[in-house]
Amino acid sequence: MTARTPTDAVRDIPEATVARLPVYLRALTALADQGITTCSSEDLATAAGVNSAKLRKDLSYLGSYGTRGVGYDVDYLRYQIAREIGVTQDWPVVIVGIGNLGHALANFSGFRSRGFRVVALLDADPALHEQQVAGIVVRPFDDLEQIVRENDVAIGVISVPAFAAQDVADRMVAAGISSILNFAPTVLSVPPGVDVRKVDLSIELQILAYHEQRKAHGEPV
Amino acid sequence: MTARTPTDAVRDIPEATVARLPVYLRALTALADQGITTCSSEDLATAAGVNSAKLRKDLSYLGSYGTRGVGYDVDYLRYQIAREIGVTQDWPVVIVGIGNLGHALANFSGFRSRGFRVVALLDADPALHEQQVAGIVVRPFDDLEQIVRENDVAIGVISVPAFAAQDVADRMVAAGISSILNFAPTVLSVPPGVDVRKVDLSIELQILAYHEQRKAHGEPV
DNA sequence: TGCGTTTTGTTCTCACGTTCACAAACTCCT
DNA sequence: AGGAGTTTGTGAACGTGAGAACAAAACGCA
Numbered sequence: 001m002t003a004r005t006p007t008d009a010v011r012d013i014p015e016a017t018v019a020r021l022p023v024y025l026r027a028l029t030a031l032a033d034q035g036i037t038t039c040s041s042e043d044l045a046t047a048a049g050v051n052s053a054k055l056r057k058d059l060s061y062l063g064s065y066g067t068r069g070v071g072y073d074v075d076y077l078r079y080q081i082a083r084e085i086g087v088t089q090d091w092p093v094v095i096v097g098i099g100n101l102g103h104a105l106a107n108f109s110g111f112r113s114r115g116f117r118v119v120a121l122l123d124a125d126p127a128l129h130e131q132q133v134a135g136i137v138v139r140p141f142d143d144l145e146q147i148v149r150e151n152d153v154a155i156g157v158i159s160v161p162a163f164a165a166q167d168v169a170d171r172m173v174a175a176g177i178s179s180i181l182n183f184a185p186t187v188l189s190v191p192p193g194v195d196v197r198k199v200d201l202s203i204e205l206q207i208l209a210y211h212e213q214r215k216a217h218g219e220p221v
Numbered sequence: 222m223t224a225r226t227p228t229d230a231v232r233d234i235p236e237a238t239v240a241r242l243p244v245y246l247r248a249l250t251a252l253a254d255q256g257i258t259t260c261s262s263e264d265l266a267t268a269a270g271v272n273s274a275k276l277r278k279d280l281s282y283l284g285s286y287g288t289r290g291v292g293y294d295v296d297y298l299r300y301q302i303a304r305e306i307g308v309t310q311d312w313p314v315v316i317v318g319i320g321n322l323g324h325a326l327a328n329f330s331g332f333r334s335r336g337f338r339v340v341a342l343l344d345a346d347p348a349l350h351e352q353q354v355a356g357i358v359v360r361p362f363d364d365l366e367q368i369v370r371e372n373d374v375a376i377g378v379i380s381v382p383a384f385a386a387q388d389v390a391d392r393m394v395a396a397g398i399s400s401i402l403n404f405a406p407t408v409l410s411v412p413p414g415v416d417v418r419k420v421d422l423s424i425e426l427q428i429l430a431y432h433e434q435r436k437a438h439g440e441p442v
Numbered sequence: 443t444g445c446g447t448t449t450t451g452t453t454c455t456c457a458c459g460t461t462c463a464c465a466a467a468c469t470c471c472t
Numbered sequence: 473a474g475g476a477g478t479t480t481g482t483g484a485a486c487g488t489g490a491g492a493a494c495a496a497a498a499c500g501c502a
Contacts, residue, residue, distance in 0.1 A: 016459060022427040026406065040479065049408035053461055060481055068480040069468035085427050086434030093426070100325035105422070107321045110406055114423040115430065154433050155426065178436060179429040181422075185247065185331055187270035195432050197425050201326070201402075202335040204418050205314070205376065206243040206306050208400040209336065211416050212375050213307030215399060237489060261449065274491055281451055289450040290498040443502100450497075460487075469478080 013084075017058045021081050022114075023048045024055070028078040040071040087115025092151045094177075096168050097160030098123040098138050101183055105159055106134040119151045124164075141168075148175040155179045162186040169196075234305075238279045242302050243335075244269045245276070249299040261292040308336025313372045315398075317389050318381030319344040319359050322404055326380055327355040340372045345385075362389075369396040376400045383407040390417075 013021075027047035031039055041059075045052035059065065059072075065080050066072045082088050093116050095105055105111075106121055121133055124141040131138050139147070147153065156177040158168050165184035172180060173194055182188055182198045190196055234242075248268035252260055262280075266273035280286065280293075286301050287293045303309050314337050316326055326332075327342055342354055345362040352359050360368070368374065377398040379389050386405035393401060394415055403409055403419045411417055 014459070018431050019424075019428055021431070022421075022424040023408075025427070027408070041481095042479085047408070049410070051461075053463090054459090056479095056481065057460080064481070066480055067468065068466070069470095069478045071479065084431070086430045087427055091426075091430050091433070100328045104321035104325040108422060110423040111426070114427065116423070116426055154437075155429055179433045181425055181429060187244070187248070187268070189270070193436070195429055197429055199420055199422070199425060200243075201329060201420070202331040202337070203240075203243040204402055204420060205312075205332070205337055206246070206308055206335065207240055208376055208402060208416055208418060209307045209312050210239050210242070210305070212312070212400045215414070216375075235489070263449085272491070274493090275489090277450065278452080278490085285451070287450055288498065289496070290448045290500095292449065445502090446500090448497100448499080451495090453492105453494085455492085456490085458487105458489075460485105462485080463483095465480105465482090467478100467480080469476105471476085472474090 013061045017061055018085075020048070020050065020054075020058055021085055023050075024058070025078060025081050025085065025087075028074055028081070032074050032078065037074055038071050039074055041066070044072065082115070085115075090115055090117040091155055092117050092119040092153045093155045093157060094118075094120045094122060094144070094147060094153050095157045095159060096122045096141060096144070096172070097158060097164075097184075098128055098133055099159065099161075102159040103133055105157060105183075106136065116155075119153060120147045122147075124160075141171075144171055145175045148172075148177060153177060155181070157181045157183070158188075159183045234282045238282055239306075241269070241271065241275075241279055242306055244271075245279070246299060246302045246306065246308075249295055249302070253295050253299065258295055259292050260295055262287070265293065303336070306336075311336055311338040312376055313338055313340040313374045314376045314378060315339075315341045315343060315365070315368060315374050316378045316380060317343045317362060317365070317393070318379060318385075318405075319349055319354055320380065320382075323380040324354055326378060326404075327357065337376070340374060341368045343368075345381075362392075365392055366396045369393075369398060374398060376402070378402045378404070379409075380404045 027044055031047060041052045041056045045055040062080060062084050065077050095102055095118060098121050106118060111118055118136060121136050121138045122141045122144060123138050128138045129140055154177060156172045158165055158180060160168055162184045165186050166188060169180060169188045169190060173190055178193060179195045182196055185200055185202060188196050248265055252268060262273045262277045266276040283301060283305050286298050316323055316339060319342050327339060332339055339357060342357050342359045343362045343365060344359050349359045350361055375398060377393045379386055379401060381389055383405045386407050387409060390401060390409045390411060394411055399414060400416045403417055406421055406423060409417050
């Protein structure tokens, strides 16, 4: 991931910072909703649940958008972060696998409000086709290629059972999708250049269980 | 309870390792299902999607459960990891907020099979009470304290809208819950000693969007 | 038994991430 | 205008994590 144009100084933002930018974005939106127009790094850090030094360092990777002695303009900073993340326009998204979880995802209002637009719901089960979920008609999985082509879809969401996930991922990649959010509890293998992020409920619970066990077993509070 | 015996030298396992142990556990289960009884660190690392040096280092924090020149006994290692995580018995879990996502969580079979048992579904909306979801009757949120007490619940799942999440968390903590898995898109503040992990769909998508934008903008593949 | 092969467990080094601490830069007040 | 008070942006120190590399330990075979 090197070799850029000389003019485009491509600050490469650390991955840990990238993962926090959406949190800052949401915190800024919350502040704006409260009518707050200016905030200090301390205020924003509190709202985002991080420490203020980290926040300032994170923001410094984007540029110098604050004013010393004053703080940050909420709307301006919000726009700058949104631009950096790339959510100033909507990204088209397809969801494959309309089971319980797929239903929930399709109905999730946060997509629309945060820069994403569900352009299609796909499922291999013919019993679901023509049904409406969240106001969108479920279509056959085989329509994937066409939908990706017509809507220029780059991001796919997988909410199928584990055994089917790799096949779906392969088809997505072949169709031109290059970012995948995977809810299936399995390791996906994809070619280089394709990003996969996974969300795994039982892993999160197991991590909690580990710490819980330690609490119970270790010192008595 | 008791302090640890001097021999039990309280290995504190790095957080990064803890987060991977469940992945290894699942990979081992997959291998066992294929009838494989022994595997090398290379095999397991491939199945888990990590590099073998990292895997061996992770396992070394637990103890020395492999055999040089041979590899790991799948069942034995699986048991050791399960024991370390604390999922050799079931953890009782309550889910609060039975909307679309709560439905999906209640029906998620991975809970049961990975060391967790949903003991109650709670919702503040009376319209849902007495309804069955995934074979469990939805009960009023006010039953929380009683349920936690009677079932010795330590882990709670929050799948309510963002505006209600902090209240639910406060009530959970007051009831004695000390680990929370939060699906609401908001920062929870909890007293020290309480663990919170969050799962946030739009944040994951925004991280993908950031990288996607870079791909499109940077080199032409 | 002893040698060669395999594979683990661990050490060492480097990269990444977090936090501290402070100079620079801005506002406000006299 | 100048000094006091704020708050940002960043350099430097520290801690954690990742990967390469290798010694130690097991096995198999002559």
